[in-house]
Amino acid sequence: MIPxxxxxxxxxxxxxxxxxxxxRSLRSLGGVLARLKVQRGREGKRQLxxxxxxxxxxxxxxxxxxxxxxxxLLTLAAxxxxxxCLLPGELILxxxxxxxxxxxxxxxxxxxxxxxxPAGIPNNLTVVGKIFLSVxxxxxxxxxTQWNHVTGALRKLRVPGIFVFLLDLxxxxxVLLGTLLRDLxxxxxxxxxxKGRREYRSVGGLLGVTFLRSTELSRETWxxxxxxxxxxxxxxx
Amino acid sequence: xxxxxxxxxxxxxxxxxAAMVPVWVHAVRRVNKEVPKEKIPLLGAxxxxxxxxxxxxxxxxxxxxxxxxxxxxxxxxxxxxAACLAVSVAxxxxxxxxxxxxxxAFGANCFNMAFVLPFVGYGIxxxxxxxxxxxxxxxxxxxxxxxxxxxxxxxxxCAAVEFGIQPMLFKDAAGNAxxxxxxxxxxxxxxxxxxxxxxxxxxxxxTVAVYALVRKTAPDLTYERIAEAPGKDxxxxxxxxxxxxxxxxxxxxxxxxxxGTAWGEWGAxxxxxxxxxxxxxxxxxxxxxxxxxxxxxxxxxALEGMNEVVxxxxxxxxxxxxxxxxxxxxxxxxKGRRSDP
Numbered sequence: 131m132i133p134x135x136x137x138x139x140x141x142x143x144x145x146x147x148x149x150x151x152x153x154r155s156l157r158s159l160g161g162v163l164a165r166l167k168v169q170r171g172r173e174g175k176r177q178l179x180x181x182x183x184x185x186x187x188x189x190x191x192x193x194x195x196x197x198x199x200x201x202x203l204l205t206l207a208a209x210x211x212x213x214x215c216l217l218p219g220e221l222i223l224x225x226x227x228x229x230x231x232x233x234x235x236x237x238x239x240x241x242x243x244x245x246x247x248p249a250g251i252p253n254n255l256t257v258v259g260k261i262f263l264s265v266x267x268x269x270x271x272x273x274x275t276q277w278n279h280v281t282g283a284l285r286k287l288r289v290p291g292i293f294v295f296l297l298d299l300x301x302x303x304x305v306l307l308g309t310l311l312r313d314l315x316x317x318x319x320x321x322x323x324x325k326g327r328r329e330y331r332s333v334g335g336l337l338g339v340t341f342l343r344s345t346e347l348s349r350e351t352w353x354x355x356x357x358x359x360x361x362x363x364x365x366x367x
Numbered sequence: 368x369x370x371x372x373x374x375x376x377x378x379x380x381x382x383x384x385a386a387m388v389p390v391w392v393h394a395v396r397r398v399n400k401e402v403p404k405e406k407i408p409l410l411g412a413x414x415x416x417x418x419x420x421x422x423x424x425x426x427x428x429x430x431x432x433x434x435x436x437x438x439x440x441x442x443x444x445x446x447x448x449a450a451c452l453a454v455s456v457a458x459x460x461x462x463x464x465x466x467x468x469x470x471x472a473f474g475a476n477c478f479n480m481a482f483v484l485p486f487v488g489y490g491i492x493x494x495x496x497x498x499x500x501x502x503x504x505x506x507x508x509x510x511x512x513x514x515x516x517x518x519x520x521x522x523x524x525c526a527a528v529e530f531g532i533q534p535m536l537f538k539d540a541a542g543n544a545x546x547x548x549x550x551x552x553x554x555x556x557x558x559x560x561x562x563x564x565x566x567x568x569x570x571x572x573x574t575v576a577v578y579a580l581v582r583k584t585a586p587d588l589t590y591e592r593i594a595e596a597p598g599k600d601x602x603x604x605x606x607x608x609x610x611x612x613x614x615x616x617x618x619x620x621x622x623x624x625x626x627g628t629a630w631g632e633w634g635a636x637x638x639x640x641x642x643x644x645x646x647x648x649x650x651x652x653x654x655x656x657x658x659x660x661x662x663x664x665x666x667x668x669a670l671e672g673m674n675e676v677v678x679x680x681x682x683x684x685x686x687x688x689x690x691x692x693x694x695x696x697x698x699x700x701x702k703g704r705r706s707d708p
Contacts (some may be wrong), residue, residue: 151426158422165465191470195377204681211688219699222692228466232371243548250543257373257546264372268466277464292407299411300418300456307415311423329426330576337420337573338580341444344412345588351408 151329152315152322159315163308166277166301180279181286187271194260194267203256210263213270225269233262277301299351306347311340368436368526368566369461370476372469374547375529376537383529384474390451390482397448413445413453418460425569433565435573436480438522439488439515443578446590447489454481475529479522488518507582508575515574516567520559523566527551527558 177183190206197203214222240254278298285294314336322332375383398410420437442450455477461467468476492514496507531551534544549557581589 151424154424155422158424159419162422162465188470191372192377195373195380195471201677201681204678204685208681208684208688211685211692215688215691215695219695222695223699226692226696232466236371236374240548243544247543247548250548253539253543253545254548260373261371264469265466268372268463268470272464272466280463296411296414296452296456297460299408300414300460303412303415304418304460307412307419311419330572333423333425333573334576334578334580337423337577338584340419341416341577341581342585342588344416345409345585348406348408348412351411352405355408 151333152319156312156315156319159308159312163305163312166305166308177274179283180275181283183271183275184280184283184287187267190267191264194264197260203259207259207263210267210270214266217270217274221273225266225273228269229262229265232265233258236261303344303347307340307344310343311336314339368476368480368523369458369468370472370479370526370529372471374469374533375472375475376533376546377471379529379533379536380469380471380474382474383472383478387455387474387477387482390478391455394448394451398446398452401446402449409445410449410453410456413441413449414456414460416444417441417450417453418457420573421457421461423573425573433569435566435570436484436519436522437570437573437577438480438484439492439511439518439570440574440577442485442489442590443492443511443514443574444581444589447485449590450485450489451481454485475526479525479529483525484518484522486518487521488514490514491517508579511578512571512575516571519567519570520562523558523562524555527555530554530558 178186190210193202194206197206214225217225236258240258244251244254281294281298284297285291318332318336402409417437420440421434423435425433425435438450438454441453445453458468458476458481459473462470462473462476492510495510495513528551530547530549531554533547534550537545539545547554578589
């Protein structure tokens, strides 16, 4: 026999705004972790070495920024779009999404200036176009180059070993700590129903624990380095 | 606050990058001296933490969220010099791997967020904490809140000044801005009002929330304790750094103003006076004299003042590339639909 109170339907509608920050943080974290994991194995076989690609990217970024003549701008646009169209569709979509977002934001920012001063419109549009092209370029580079090849390239460029070591370590820690933070956020979301009154305390807890874990991880890394005979020499790392 | 590519002129980017070099060198030296060897992996952890902190959404009243930079927090936890390096590495990764903030503008972004923000924030924190060891319970938190609030706004002010001097320095012949079109009178209020009202508050709340937890659960891990343990040389040695900061902040815009028209960026009215090998150029190149036409960007596949054949070929390449991109995207959309059911 079911008691009467169990047969009654109850409406429970906790306010939805609680934990919105956690959901958003999860989303942006997920994006970063996915990007870093995709970083492996997207490189084509017959590509230029990472060192050359990095140098080419730097030269093109500077050239694009300095470009005054329309001929040069057009040539660069043809080059960049030509390279973009050779990529597979999914990559093009990813690259275009961020590039168009950046260009759109720039357009919005420049809109008041264009309305106030119509004579400046061609210049403003050139800047917007340049922003679109640079973002496209950087995105093509980072979506087709493995990060460990980039750090290898940096070492060939005689960037100090400790700096390269720091970069590599940072990337690994981002994945490790990011995964931890993702788990913490998931746990928080599962427990937080409705509007949280102590959201700031939760933020402190989430990031505080991440910080504590980061110091622990760094100590463990140092111990591991010692165990493997680290002798102040970052070249062999 | 990440300045993207092309909002600042390459010259300003170069100046800001050059201004950062001594800061980085100083920070590396101090870190080498202050941070024991076994703490070096901690720098990587600090950079990763700073990267994640910048991605973290902080709740705002009304259900919305915002991002904090967390520069002061990193300085409180790891020390200002380590914070400078850590935030720089995080910014570099953001620029190169995630396309967030420009590669050329990296120096400017570092100046604002890796130098001004942590040093000003930490300096104010130390100033408010005073010298005495005994303080009330709330004092560190008030100091952290004020430090992070002022630090963020100082960084925003620097970014606004960098934006605002662009139209004063880099104009084309007709007086139109080449890069960011807003001058100081627009850029400063546009940057400062949202930072003073919203972003600064987020930054302060974020810093206090995390700092409070760390102080309660693991007080030995904060930088203050690490720094105080070996010697009592806290504020005194840092005074030169603050003097350097103040001088640099004052000098950078001045230095930029003094450079005048950059080499290679003369307007049509100036180029005749440019001195080459002791002789003035004496004429205005025809291409420059004509300048921009006010037409559409690509009228009839040919651009004025440009070889028609070249322009045609380039337009063709761009057109073909755009078509290929369009078709690939279309086929991607169709593929997704086919595999769905």
